[in-house]
Amino acid sequence: MGAKLGQQKMLLKVSGAKRDFLTFQLADDQHEIGIDGALIPWRRELWDKLRETGLFENMKGEICSTDVLPPKYKLLFDIGYGSDDTPAEIQRLHEVTVVSNDRVTAEDHFQGLFESSRNVSLHYEPGDVLMVQPCNLSESIEIALDALKYPNTLLDRPFYLSPSDKFVKLPPKCLIGVRPTLRNCFKRLFDLQVIPRKSFFQMLASISTCVSEKEKLLEFVSPHALDDFLDYTTRCRRTTAEVLRDFPETSSNIPPERLFDLFTTIRARAFSICSAPSTKNIEILVAKVLVRIRNGTFKFPKEDKQVICVGPGTGVAPFRSYLLWRNRCENSASSILFFGCRGKKRDFYFEQEWDHLANTKTYTAFSRDTDRKARFLPASVSHIYVQHLILQHADEVWEILGKQDGSSGNMPKEVALAIDAVAVKHGCTEESFHTKLESCGRLQYETWS
Structure with a gap:
């Protein structure tokens, strides 16, 4: 199916009812008015059902789309700040210096991949992830502040955030600091x-006192203007800062406390660490590039256990870290690495290193190098991938998986099928051998698309 389906299920129970308060609804984003084609009638039915319960005496007859909740926070100025001690949350972040940024793909390759090294000494384990916290571009900040027209005295005035409700969480102190200012x-x-999403325009419309701008903002929110909304936002990659510039009358009337309702928080970007833990620098593999380290999902076996690693593309990063560490350990067992990329001369990451890992065999699949297509593949297969390598080296794979005690896209599924095929070839009668490996922690995935 070309359509993407979103599913939302309401399990509201009222007055001890044994059945669902409202049935779930499927929404199709390829409907002529997008998911609103299912959402709007479902939401209308929800309001009607809530009124029928009689539990909400002050509930309006109709819900106005421009009504908004009170601001999440109150901004309190000129009050005491308490202790000047730096919270542990801030101490966990480190400002680091990029000491090198070396390209590891060919200059004419469409992907610019870089091995980026940062000068910082932090404790981490193979498979851990470096969280990089970005900041806004100065150009974007300038565009937003020009539209908002806040005076410098307001932008640089420290304040204290007071939540309007006990369930509202404060922003991370590591981002706003101990004494936050609007400029920060x-x-x-x-x-x-x-x-921006539609909720951004709806919030602006609720604030706007300019008739023409308010009309245009509500038009973008309307489900029948979906194409206009996509043309204005998604298709031309228009940012929230640029939207503020396009609606100057509305932007200049935004109260400071509404900024925390209007904008989403900048999220940290995660990069698998590809350097060995004992090195002074942290190295990551980035497609285009205050940090902290997050515990990885992998539970690597001890060095005396054999291991098979399958790491296509930048997914090889945590395995490089792990295999470099194993190579420095005494009495480390042998390892197998299956690596896949588009071309040997395009994006074969760390090509010169793999042969120097004494206890690691590296098998490579170059999917776009047609002249390197493996002879064992049938004529119907045009590209070679890591799952084909697993089948080619079935005996070595089974030696580890079968005889020892213990974008994501389609790659993990194809690898699992290849493992099952290896098991069948060697006489295993279990229907899903890879499921057994997963259940006992011997097969682990860390995938993304």
Whole structure:
């Protein structure tokens, strides 16, 4: 199916009812008015059902789309800040220096991949992830501040955030600091470069007192103007800062406390670490590039256990870290690495290193190098991938998986099928051998698309 289906299920229970308060609804984003084709009638039915319960005496007859909740926070100025001690949350972040940024793909390759090294000494394990916290571009900050027209005295005035409700969480202190200012929030907290959603326009419409701008904002929110909305936002990659510039009358009337409702938070970017833990620098493999380290999902076996690693593309990064560490350990067992990329001369990451790992066999699949197509593949297969290598080296794979005690896209599934095929070839009668390996922690995935 070309359509993407979104599913939302309401399990609201009222007055002890044994059945669902409202049935779930499927929404199709390729409907002529997008997911609103299913959402709007479902939401209307929800309001009607809530009114029928009689539990909400002050509930309006109709819900106005421009009504908004009170601001999440109150900004309190000129009050005491308490202790000047730096919270542990801030101490966990480190400003680092990029000491090298070496391209590891061919100059004419469409992907510019870089091995980026940062000068910082942090404890981490193979498979851990470096969290890189970006800041807004100065150009985006300038565009937003020009539209908002806040005076410098307001932008640089420290404040204290008071949540309007006990369930509202404060922004991370590592982003806003101990004594936050609006200028710092525009630099580190508010995402000015994200493509805005409809809720952004709805919030602006609720604030706007300019008739012409309010009319245009409500038009973008309307489900029947979906194409206009996509043309204005997604298709031309227009940012939130640029939207503020396009609606100057509305932007100049935004109260400061509404900024925390209007903007989403800049999220940290995750990169697998590809350097060995004992080195002074942290190295990551990035497609185009205050940090912290997050625990990885992999539970690597001890060095005396044999291991098979399958790492296509930049997915090889945590395995490089792990295999370099094993190579420095005494009495480390043998390892197998299956690596796949588009071309040997395009994006064969760390090509010169793999042969120097004494206890590691490396098998490569170059999917776009047609002259390197393996002879064992049938004529119907035009490209070679890592799952084909697993089948080619079935005996070695089974030696580890079968005889020892213990973007994502389609790659993990194809690898699992290849493992099952290896098991069948060697007489295993279990229907899904890879499921057994997963259940006992011997087969692990870390995938993304």
